[in-house]
Amino acid sequence: MADPSSYRPKPGQIPDSPGVYKFRDEHGRVIYVGKAKSLRQRLANYFQDLAGLHPRTRTMVTTAASVEWTVVTTEVEALQLEYSWIKEFDPRFNVKYRDDKSYPYLAVTLNEEFPRVQVMRGAKKKGVRYFGPYAHAWAIRETVDLMLRVFPVRTCSAGVFKRSAQIGRPCLLGYIGKCSAPCVGRIPAEEHRELAEEFCDFMAGRTGAYLRRLERRMQEAAEEMEYERAARLRDDIGALKRAMEKSAVVLADATDADLIAVAEDELEAAVQIFHVRGGRVRGQRGWVTDKVEAVTTAGLVEHALQQLYGEEQGDAVPKEVLVPALPEPVEPVAQWLSQRRGSQVSLRIPQRGDKKDLMATVGRNAQQALALHKTKRASDLTTRSRALEEIAEALGLDSVPLRIECFDISHLQGEDVVASMVVFEDGLVRKSEYRRFQIKGFEGQDDVRSMHEVIGRRFKRYLQEKQKSGEWTEEPDGATAAPVDGVVTASGEPDPADGRPVDDDGRPKRFAYPPQLVVVDGGAPQVAAARRALDELGIDDVAVCGLAKRLEEVWLPGEDDPVVLPRSSEGLYLLQRVRDEAHRFAITYQRNKRSKRLKSSPLDAVPGLGDTRRQALLKHFGSLKKLRAATVDEICAVPGVGRKTAETVAAALAGAAPSAPAVNTATGEIIEDDGAPPAALSAERGQER
Structure with missing residues (x-):
């Protein structure tokens, strides 16, 4: 302290x-x-x-x-x-709104030649018109299904659209009148875009004029005795009215506003937002936060406004934002919102009438969300604190382990050996800190040796970066901080800076601070290997334990008997979550790595080219892309490759399609981790560890 x-x-x-x-x-x-x-x-x-x-x-x-x-x-x-x-x-003591789901939006891809109506989640894209968010995706699909009768806009994927264009026949929606079938030229691109824009206008709340226009056309058709067309227009009007009934009018005068309510107690707070467009509730969303800092209701509102509008521009910020308490001071926040919108934004507390009544409804939703969140065991701050205290007491630690790192080894019958490192901070996952290790020095079912290597590599990097930051003038016990190969982030790329020390080139130091507790998946042998790796580096201020799967026993270094925590213990529950997450992360990486290795390569079809020379070519050039661009003379420069073989390789690659996967320059193995394993591997998974 x-x-x-x-x-x-x-x-x-x-x-x-x-x-x-x-x-x-x-x-x-x-x-x-x-x-x-x-x-x-x-x-x-x-x-x-x-x-x-x-x-x-x-x-x-x-x-x-x-x-x-x-x-x-x-x-x-x-x-x-x-x-x-x-x-x-992402500071740990700042209010962070956490949500257990991503909310779906109704999106219209106006950035495409033939705009598509679809359900979208995640980050917003430029040129796409969004409506929502909605609480459930099925609510969007029901609304779209009703509106496609009147606005037959394309809803199919790019693959289906391309396939229909190739065979000259539309999909089922085109046959039943719920798609204008631009894929087969039934409607030109300009008219299809007009349909999409009319769809957007209707969703934005401009419904009255369009309904009146349809009613007028229906009357004209009836007067001209075109009764079938009149009946079809009548059904269209009914479909649109049913779609409108799904979001009743809550505010008069076609008001555009967001209503934000907060429910809180001493430890946590829930925020609920209703999005009202054209006087109708078009979407709802919410967050829950631990009150890790001393913050008032006004402060929670300010954080919610930052979370909600920090990435928004233009009409995504409404003209009016109604809140239960005003930030202090309110002028900078109101000015910031106005800058995001590009025009004046009213930030105020509703005092009377329909807006005050609707705010009370939003408040009741926030109270219910907080009560529901309290029932979730893993998300409760009190429960997490008790779990950490129980772990500290059971392991004899001086303080609770705020940062826990867990390591697991995965392989398939001794091949493709990999390891994972997952991180929990304050009892919650920290996925940006996850790391994956390739065990390349040896193969075989030797989990103990693998665990020793991984722990050593992780903490050698810690000592190296600690020395670079000036905290060490000499590493203890003569430990060296050699570069560690085969360590990648969870996404396969260097993660963004998150407050950790950085190198001279601005990249974050990935192992610059240690955990208070290292957990290994295994029993006494794995724990002893981890402790030995730390002792060899002179690190004595990091606790180590292991959790054995069979009996869920906690093993400590040098102890003949395990520590047995009660089955109802919150500490055991947290250790199980940490261990299971490490196992999931490791086995996912191992499966993807194996599936990439087993994928066919254009080099496999080259006659007379064996595994040794294939690996030599990939190691020399670093990737198939560079090998494809090489000349025959450059290929001949690889040891063991003659001119005839080089000409055959060049000819084979010239006729092959470009290959996307990246290749490890040291081993020639494909190392990207974003593909699902082929179905043929499913039978092998029963023998995975």
Whole structure:
């Protein structure tokens, strides 16, 4: 526990101007980001008597080891910079809204030649018109099914569209009148786009004029005695009215507004948002957060506004935002929202009438969401705290293990040996910290030796990066910090900076801070191997334990008997979640790695080219793409490859389609991890570990 006075800035050093500040821990990791109208006054509040601080604030300042700040011109700039830093560093002591699902949107891809109506999740794309979000995807599909009768816009995938165009026949929707079949030229692209734009106008709330136009056309058809057309228009009007009934009018005057309500207790808070467009509720969403900092209702509202509109522009920000409490001060937030929209945005508390009644409904939804969240065992802060305390007590630790890393080995009968490292912080998964290891030094079913190698490689990198940051002048016990090969992030790419120390080139140091507890999947042998690897590096401040699958026993280094936690123990439940997540991550990587290795390559069809020379070619050039671009003379330069073979290889690759997978330059193995294993491998999985 650090003493805040040890890093308190000197008097007069902090400027009396708007800005954003960051607290960092002893490893240089950002643990809290805040903004202030006056940096001097705000930071002074953190360096008062610890007894006078809120318990959560006291925990934060005693965890921190330094504070830094950035001066800005206005409070609006401070708000924008605070949002950017929270997204970048993901500080553990800031309010973080967590949601257990991604909400579906009704999307119209106006960026395509033939716009498509579909359900979309995830990040928004440029040129796509979105409506929602909705609570359920089936609600979108029911609405779309009703509206396709009137607006027969394409809903098929690119593959189905291309196939129908090739064979000259539309899909089923084209035959039953729910698609205008642009794939076979029944309607030109211009008319199909007009249909899509009319669909968007109707979804945006401009319904009255369109319904009146249909009714007028129906009357004209009846007067001209075209009764079939009149009946069809009558049915179209009925379908649109049924679609409109699914979202009843809640606010008069075609109001566009978002209503935000907060329900909270001492530990957690739930936020619910209703999106009202054209006076109708078009979508609903919500988040739940742990109150890891001392924050008021107004502060929760401000965080919710940042989360909701931080990535939005234009009409996605409504003209009116109704909240239960106004941020303090309110002017910078209102100005920031107006800048996001491009016009004036009203941010206020509803006082009377329909808007106040609707806000009460949103509030009841927030209360229900909080009550439901409380029933989820893994998401309860009190439960997580109790689990960490039980683990600390059972293992004899001095403090609760806030960061836990778990390692698992996976292979198939001794081949394609890989390992995984998963991270839990404060009892929650930290997927951006996950790592995968390739065990290339040997093959075989030797989990103990593999575990020793993986633990050694992980902590050698920790010592290396600790030495680079200046914390070590010499590594203990003569340990070397050699580069570690075969370590990749969960996505296969370097992860974005999240507050950890960075190298000179700006890339984050992936192993710059240690866990308090290392968990290995296995019993006494695996635990002994992990402890031996740490001892060889001179690391004695990291605890080690193992969780054996069969009896769920917890093993400690040097102990003849395991620690048996009660089956109802929250600590055992957390260790099981950590172990199971490591096993899932490892076996997924092992399956994908094996499936990529077994995929056919254009080199397989080259006569007279065996495995040895194939590997030599891939190792020499690094990838099939570079090998394909090489000349015959360059291929001849590879040891063991003659001119005739080189000519055959060049001819075979010239006639082969480009191959997408990347290749490991050291081994020639395909190492991308984003494909599903072929069906033929399913029979082998019973023998996987």
